[in-house]
Amino acid sequence: MTLTEKILAKASEKAQLSPGDNVWVNVDVFMTHDVCGPGSIGVFKREFGEDAKVWDREKVVMIPDHYIFTNDERANRNVDIIRDFCHEQNIKYFYDITDRSNFKANPDYKGVCHVALAQEGHCRPGEVLLGTDSHTCTAGAFGQFATGIGTTDGGFVLGTGKLLLKVPPTLRFVLDGEMPNYLLSKDLILQIIGEITVAGATYKSMEFVGTTIESLNMEERMTLCNMAVEAGGKNALVSMLFPFLLQDKTSVPYEPVYSDQQASFLSEYRFDVSKLEPVVAKPHSPDNRALARECKDVKIDRVYIGSCTGGKTEDFMAAAKVFLASGKKVKVPTYLVPATQKVWMDVYSLPVPGSGGKTCSQIFEEAGCDTPASPSCAACLGGPKDTYARMNEPQASSLLSIKVCGCEYYGLLVQVCVSTTNRNFPGRMGHKEGQVYLASPYTAAASALTGYVTDPREFLQ
Amino acid sequence: MALFSAATSTATVLPRNLAFASSLSRSLLRSPRFLSFPTAPRNRASVSIQAPRAQAAASSSASFHGLCYVVGDNIDTDQIIPAEYLTLVPSKPDEYEKLGSYALIGLPASYATRFIDAGETKTKYSIVIAGDNFGCGSSREHAPVALGAAGVSAVVAESYARIFFRNSVATGEVYPLESERRICEECHTGDVVTIELGESRLINHTTGKEYQLKPIGDAGPVIEAGGIFAYARKTGMIPSR
Incomplete structure (x- = not known):
């Protein structure tokens, strides 16, 4: 099984079950x-x-x-x-x-x-x-x-x-190869959803295995499983191989479980992760995949880092790593919403590796980001009108100017957000004309620094 | 829950079962889902539960008739009922009504004809026709509830997202029917349509075309009863109160 x-x-x-x-x-x-x-x-x-x-x-x-x-x-x-x-x-x-x-x-x-x-x-x-x-x-x-x-x-x-x-029957995703230092598991799941579409796993279980998965920490595995529903999946699973510590969290006994060697899968997908590049999901669907570098001309108005998908401690550490590497300031408003009170504490207390002891919050402040907000789902799903960082306006404040044959044309741009969240259907983050590009925390931070959708390799060497 | 024109009768039950049996293997492959127990005896068992209702009408079948509203693929729950209205609690009657007045308000401006006219709380379109993956996104039960509260009897889509389908059945708010082929490109908002549940058929009177639907199977009696709790009480699965 x-x-x-x-x-x-x-x-x-029951002793035995079948899909x-x-x-x-x-x-x-x-x-x-x-x-x-x-x-x-x-x-x-x-x-x-x-x-x-x-x-x-x-x-x-x-x-x-x-x-x-x-x-x-x-x-x-x-x-x-x-x-x-x-x-x-x-x-x-x-x-x-x-x-x-x-x-x-x-x-x-x-x-x-x-x-x-x-x-x-x-x-x-x-x-x-x-x-x-x-x-x-x-x-x-x-x-x-x-x-x-x-x-x-x-x-x-x-x-x-x-x-x-x-x-449900199970789809097996085998991800092998060393994860390049400019990728996060958000790139992996956007890659997969782009491959199988937003209905590709409807009524099905998605199981993730392979050497890449084994190397992922728990928060990265959570990001991967989190967006299974964006492919229509009923559930997602990673067999417990990572030596994470639950002992201090629960007194309930538990045992690791794995798929049997002879288990039957509906289909299997294989990815060589070492060859993948940073990706985004363009408006208005999580399967509208494109390489981040292909979208470098897309001007953006804001960046949002938060939610169950992209607002965990490791997500903020990743964003801080990009800001630290660039040493520059953000060019668009950059909103940070730690998922939980503990994540908020981590943002304010954990040293970012290679920073000489600075915390994420210090790095964010130096980069000109908004102060990390109170932990909640916030603008990931829009919510009431007074929700922090909600996209309330249909249009950006900046004017678009295009020169055609020497004449300059002006037009209003719709508001564009690069977000580490999970959905970009119309209206998801507030106004239904707003556009959301789903991206990894690396790509979101890199985009904040340039004001355009940006491949994080521009800052991460 | 939406009302429909007449009770299901034994006369229409038979062809429905045959249709179900003939497309059984296909529907199993294409849409494995909760609540459609794929065996003929089980299906018949559920039909027998409806027997008392059948005596009321000797030859009519459950059907829905009205104007249709046509949408495309991947209509997610934010378009059906945007998150800002989720403060409304469906189990409170006045808030249930209010949810209905916001149904499909999240559709982009490209939908020139709005689902609910300005100043109205109900829709004039009792049937929604959609493409693939209708109801994808969040688990909010507010989505089928909003449609049902607005006056929708049935949705006919090429396919559904899992949770939306299940929530539709569990609440009995709308019939989530599947079309055999892509009809959202052949029907237009405002067309007059009839759905004959017993024959799993949709008739577009405006264009004169007929379409085969996939049988609703065992989910049908659950929706007809008004959801899983009502069905379970009606069939003696849980005690009546």
Whole structure:
């Protein structure tokens, strides 16, 4: 069996499973947040009764993260709804925020759920994690079967701890070769999505193996798995080979799990990573792949570094490395949103290698970036109008001038953002006419320095 | 949940099952999905559950009739319901209605005909016709809910993103039907169409063309019941309240 089949077999108490089997799966962890929590709670109460209790108060994780630093009353109310529910149900893992004016005054507050789940030890190999968020697949980096569900299914899980799932066939991605120093795993996943399209893995599991994958740290593996849903994938998995430390995070015993040698895969894709170049996904689709250097004439208005995909500690370290190497200042507004409170602390405290002891925050300040903002999903998905760094305007402030046959023509450019986030469909980051280029933190930082989409090799030698 | 014209009858159930059986291997290969149990006996079992409803109408079948709204490929959930409206909680009745009024508001300006007219809260298009990968992107259940609340009965797409399909079935908000071929380029917004669920057929009265749809399979009775909880209660899987 594949790793996905093995995990689902264990969770459904079956000896053997094949793709296409429908099985009732026991859920190890159910996660919801402020956007889909109130709906899940509403369904739970409607269907199981006002006085019903969740199936296991220690297996429910509630993480306010989407619309936190906003004055939108309904958004604030939604956080209140999940807080009231957590208190009523005595939910063990609730990462609350009550003082929105200063996130640091909230010791329990984490930030972006997928990064917080990993940090807090909820991502354990061989388990099943269901979350009311499509990027729940991020946890596959830890060898966990993790997938996104809706709020009706969420309400069902809250009441029963089970869900009927169809066993997906597995696509195997073999990535071999030494990773060049100008690539990050964001380049790998954009390469793959460009190859198989935004529906290439629909209803399927994506398993990543190969020597390149073995060399990736946990955060890089999370980036890879995070965007499986952008190819339509049900889940993503990396077998646990990296000696990461969960012991200090969880007291729950776990065992590493792998696909069997004789496992059957639907198809296999091979990549020689040493030959790849930095890529971007052009507007308006994550599979609209192009080499970063092919887009060097695309003028940009802003850069955004953040989210579950590109707002982890390693992502900020990577961006800082480019700023440090160039020694220059950014030419466009550059917004930085650490995914979690811990990432924010790292940005302000960890020394960047080769900098003589400077932190990311110092390097960002010297480069002229915006001050790192309060941890949350922020502008990755637009959100309420007052969300930090949201693309609210359709048009850029700068005028486009083109000279044709000696005559100068002026036109307004649409607003263009290079972003380390995961989606660039119309309107994703706010205004639907805005254009988003998805890129790695290296490419995002290099683009900030030039004001154009830029291959990071211009700065990383 | 959207209403449709009549209850499913035993008379139309039979051809539907035959159609399902004949395209079984293909639909399995092309769209493996939750809730379509691919065996004839199981399919028949679910039909028998509908038997009481069938006596109400002897020869009619579930059908939807109305104007269609046509979109292209990869219509993601941000275009169906932009993130700024996700503060609305679908399980609250007034907010459910409000979600409907924003359905498909995220479509770019290139869609000159808007899905919901200015000042209206419901759409006049009860059927949405789309290309590949409809509903891709986030897991927000607000997407099928917004469509259903706006007055959409069915979406007919070439294919769906997984979570959108499942959320449509789980909520019973809209029928996520699949076309056998690409019809989004042959239909135009405002065309008058009929979907005959029992025969898995879409008729475009404006152009006079007919199209075969893939059978909805076991998801059909779940949607008809009003979602998984209603279906489970109706069929005795979970106790009635």
